[in-house]
Amino acid sequence: MIRPPLPRWLALPAAFAAIFLAVPLVAMLVRVPWSRFPALLATSSSLDALWLSLRTCVASTAVCLVLGLPLAVVLSRSHGRLATAGRLLASLPMVLPPVVAGLALLVALGRRAWLGSRLSLLGVDLAFTTAAVVVAQTFVAMPYLVVTVEGALRSAQDDFDVVAATLGASPTTVLGRVTLPLAAPAIASGTALAFARALGEFGATLTFAGSLQGTTRTLPLEVYLVRETDTDAAIALSVVLVAIAVVLVAVTAVLGRRQQVRR
Amino acid sequence: MIRPPLPRWLALPAAFAAIFLAVPLVAMLVRVPWSRFPALLATSSSLDALWLSLRTCVASTAVCLVLGLPLAVVLSRSHGRLATAGRLLASLPMVLPPVVAGLALLVALGRRAWLGSRLSLLGVDLAFTTAAVVVAQTFVAMPYLVVTVEGALRSAQDDFDVVAATLGASPTTVLGRVTLPLAAPAIASGTALAFARALGEFGATLTFAGSLQGTTRTLPLEVYLVRETDTDAAIALSVVLVAIAVVLVAVTAVLGRRQQVRR
Amino acid sequence: MSTVLVDAAVASRGVALELAVPSGSVMAVVGPNGSGKTTLLHLVAGLLRPTEGLVRVGDLVLSDARRVAPTHRRRVALLTQRSALFPHLSVLDNVAFAPRAAGATREAARERAVAELTGVGCEALAGRAAHELSGGQAQRVAIARALAGDPRVVLLDEPMVGLDIGAAAELRGILADRLRGRTSLLVTHEALDVWTIADRVAVIGGGRVLETGPADDLLVRPTSHFLAQLGGLTLLAGVGRGGDLELADGRHVQGLSDEAQPLHEGRPGLAGIPPEAVSLHLEPPGGSPRNALPAVVQSLEPRGPVVRVLLDVGEQRLAADVTSQSVAGMGLGPGSAVWAVVKAVQVRLYGR
Amino acid sequence: MSTVLVDAAVASRGVALELAVPSGSVMAVVGPNGSGKTTLLHLVAGLLRPTEGLVRVGDLVLSDARRVAPTHRRRVALLTQRSALFPHLSVLDNVAFAPRAAGATREAARERAVAELTGVGCEALAGRAAHELSGGQAQRVAIARALAGDPRVVLLDEPMVGLDIGAAAELRGILADRLRGRTSLLVTHEALDVWTIADRVAVIGGGRVLETGPADDLLVRPTSHFLAQLGGLTLLAGVGRGGDLELADGRHVQGLSDEAQPLHEGRPGLAGIPPEAVSLHLEPPGGSPRNALPAVVQSLEPRGPVVRVLLDVGEQRLAADVTSQSVAGMGLGPGSAVWAVVKAVQVRLYGR
Amino acid sequence: APTSGAAPPPPARLVVFAAASLSDAYGSLGRTFEAEHPGVTVVFSFDGSSTLVDQLTSGAPADVFASADQANMDKATAANLLSGAPALFATNTLTLIVPAGNPAGITGLDSSLAGKKLVVCADGVPCGSATTTLAKQLGVTLKPVSEETKVTDVRAKVETGQADAGIVYVTDAKSSGSKVDTIPITGADTVRNNYLVGVVATSKQAALASAFVSLVTGPEGRTALAAAGFATP
Ligand SMILES: Nc1ncnc2c1ncn2[C@@H]1O[C@H](COP(=O)(O)OP(=O)(O)OP(=O)(O)O)[C@@H](O)[C@H]1O
Ligand SMILES: Nc1ncnc2c1ncn2[C@@H]1O[C@H](COP(=O)(O)OP(=O)(O)OP(=O)(O)O)[C@@H](O)[C@H]1O
């Protein structure tokens, strides 16, 4: 079926938006000292940072999915005061400047803090460990997943869940076989958002987890540190972040396409 | 109609997620030196920063809508290589550490840069102006709007646009009266995300626009500066950011509720 | 036991329904648009909470004003007007959904799904996506999907809607066969559905159950305007004999055998005779009509422009709609002996 | 001029359709599920690109294999099987949508919407949201919405689907009235729709237009199995006279007047007579049948279990379906003089 | 502990919290220290001095803390975060930098700045406080277009030509290399920014930490710091 076309004039602001987003990225690529690139990347600190970033981002994205997806589903079906409060809570960390988010984590989960000291007694010591990086990334990234998925679930107009229930599907089955698969595009984009936010996360990590090579110094922190002495090198390392993002989005696109085909 | 309930076990991870998000915020509130709060807020630098933040965030959110919404719509209906590239482009700024985003803007739109120097000749000098703050905020915030809305539009399964076309609605009418209203929840959450990201934006602004009271020093920059000397005061100012976010989300919720009722 | 008992009101919809569906019987639900048919089905499916009263299946109270047992625990399949096939699953997986949800292995579920698809003649579509079906195909697949779950109660909300005559007839046969002995509620606007598929009928109007009873009785003696409008068919019961239906008194009724539910030799069957096709003669006529049955007028009932004449034909009832001029011209009254004449091509013979 | 001309193939669906709808005429489209009826409508609406051939309305080529004029510029309203009311608009604003899209002011559009809603008996629902309607109500609103845009071509894909008999009859009257003189394509499975609403019929099967012609002709002489199955009604034309239909030769045909399109005194009208209701007698019979017309057998045509006998009745055609035993028993052949007898209650009289 | 990205701590793992501007100098000193103390690994956490103090206050497990200014070190000592008195090991002075080639024709903190875009550090951060003091001493009024929170940001703006001039530490001017021209400020050496280092009170290896402090304040430390542009006491 031929869908009605989009208005032609829409191309103008869309193109302008695309150019606006593209120009700084292109400028950055032009600025990279490509000759020094391999050498920069091959330093142990860069490689450590890259590897740490990948590990922590995968971990924090997984935590975002495991915890954030349930929260999004519950919020999308809740009404009233508590639901509004929940939605509020889920989006607040986005608005905090990352450094403040890090401070908040520090005063909540730091060794001297109320909760942190109790966790310490249990032998759980987060501060300045890789786990702290994952906590910081999760805290700032989860809201993006929750808000995206919740919005999509709430605007879904269909009764497929009702149909599934009449076919004997338990709530868990409905969720797993109907609700979530139908929201797959939104979940994919929410996950990509969360991963991206975690990958670029810097202020909260620095403040809450510190910047120890191989343990808490992720790629953005490495970029930050390198910039103290060499702006161009910092830009070069950032390109690695961009490259990871490209791969990530490409994978999401392929998965999305596959989903599209099944429909 | 009674929708099938959610699985009960879902409450567990959802509650855990909510607690995880709430604890640092609560810890922050506890830490605020409430007695000094009015005095802190009443300083001219705080008030200037607050007012500047509100102005610039409204402006950049408006730009995000005007440019980002068209981009989201176009991307949601595009296929093939170009579309994948566009989607990639739209999400890349999210992954850049904000400082790097600021650097990228600097090398693209700075006075010496290829584009910036040409703009200068036209009499447009962004450097160290409030406009530069809006540019920085727009650059980092727009992707959140684009990705959220595009995902929602792409997962919409309905043929309402086709129906509208058979009723004689031009593409523009279809867009304005059918496609966008039906995506209202996603647009609302995308806009909230973008506003939130702009409100919390810090690194890119600092790097690209600078930090001058009343002109470019937004609330997060003020927080960052105050923290150099007084951590508690910084946390107190952050609470103002949180308060703005609370109001923002509350408004979105009310609008969302009204939308819900109309259905 | 899966007797369905509904005695429930939904205040906001102005609906207060009282109805019992005996275990194993198929209840047709008829009534004008907006009368509450869908509401009734939703009450049984647990998709609506009664503001008063209760819904019971067997000994279990499934809904009352306080508690509503969840839909998925009711084993109540609901086939909606829209087929609502899952867009992310293939036709096969759509049909395999209920067995899978009930815990069957993937293989067993698919096997069952193939069987159900074959039952509705859609086995060739198994690999398609839902949106690749035409409206009629989708509806047939939806029926297969509803039946694949072996539900205790089957709810069907106008399942024939959107099917062409051939496909509808085929499905009618399938439903008659598959629903037999299964407690079911079938919303329909078609008289034919009522008397080929259902045992009992409930007539709903203005949010109330106006009347309920055995399908045969109500179709023979429709007491509501709506039922009459449905076109009550008179049914004569008998046994298949040489392609005709042999009545208890040995007389034969000729007609066309239904393709989907043909009459079989020596097996019980029905002749469906539309009252307007029956003409009354004082003498046995010559000519094309092959069925001329001696009858005694039992009662006369004016119905708008026509008069419904109820006849006794060998201890069975037959209705004839004739104009009042005919009644007057022939001087008919209770006790008159007449010949009920009906053309063979207007009689349809069904195996039961 | 809005003559619709379709001569287009869609390879992926195995469809190649050739059809002309004269300007101002209502074309009924009938055929089994999956035969390509919806595909035909989509071709006209510009929702499908022909892989070969073209679609023309008036002098304008709207689609060919290279270019497809956009749907919204075609002024072609499509009423789908699912009512698809906009969920974010009230019933009133749904109906006002097309006038608004055409540039009417909000007030004018709403006024028009109220008028259209009144036309389908839904004016009381104007303030409701789409999801607060029952299936039947939603369909009626959708019809009002499609008509509110004054389209050049109206496409209706099984619009009666899901309506009860009363509502369907009402809508049939509305559509017959509103579509008259408007180029339309009406997909239906109901013979009654064809001959009360349409001027012409196209029979589609296996992706091809099998036959097309004036509705009256094709219903009288159905040449395809499908049309025959639709239940071709014989139509006799005449003039209303004292509640009967008076034929050209002065004979009266008695019947029941249709409520939605009643026969008026002195105005042209039609009598719809189902062939299976017509019995043939060698002598004029006594008894309830009020209509006995002298006729001459023109041809005999075996159709499965019955024989269709075509009769000449005062220069008009009448069909009678009788069993082959009757034909043999009466020794019928072309030229035989017979009495065609039909009960008044099986004849429906329509004003035209 | 549920997770700890690092392997179980080796026999000796010295954690040094140091101001970010020390990353180059301390990086090489760390390698020297590891060479002198086999089996010991030196791990650095580089960040702004105030962040590091916040982290130490929250119980961060560090052995050595090096601050880029007196104020933050005072905060740390006031909170009893250090054992013993901190040692001054380097100083930094301010200088004026302009983009390479000096396109705006700046000659110093004088009238050549009028109408030009000058960027400085904000009052409150170490380099900003120093700038304010220096300007007061020199009796000039600065009209900056931006007061940056980090000296690195001042540098970046001058490097890219966004600003016509900036006041930064000489160490920053040195790392910018050929991308900027340096215009020394006469009298700048009267305002010094002090770098101090001390052993963290909670350190479980105070002896090793003291050894690192000695290295920093000793001749090898001086050489390394001087190479990065610091003045050493
Ligand atoms: N979601 C709803 N909210 C409020 N009222 C409703 C809703 N759905 C239906 N109604 C109202 O409840 C009454 C019964 O509607 P119901 O859908 O049960 O009728 P129905 O007999 O199924 O009609 P149809 O033959 O048109 O499907 C009607 O007055 C209708 O307007
Ligand atoms: N979206 C689609 N993609 C591919 N094939 C399709 C699609 N829709 C229909 N078809 C196929 O095209 C052919 C014609 O279908 P169409 O929907 O036109 O039939 P129809 O006559 O409208 O049937 P129905 O009475 O069931 O609505 C069928 O073989 C069908 O399987």
Ligand SMILES: [Mg+2]
């Ligand atoms: Mg209904």
Ligand SMILES: [Mg+2]
């Ligand atoms: Mg169709």
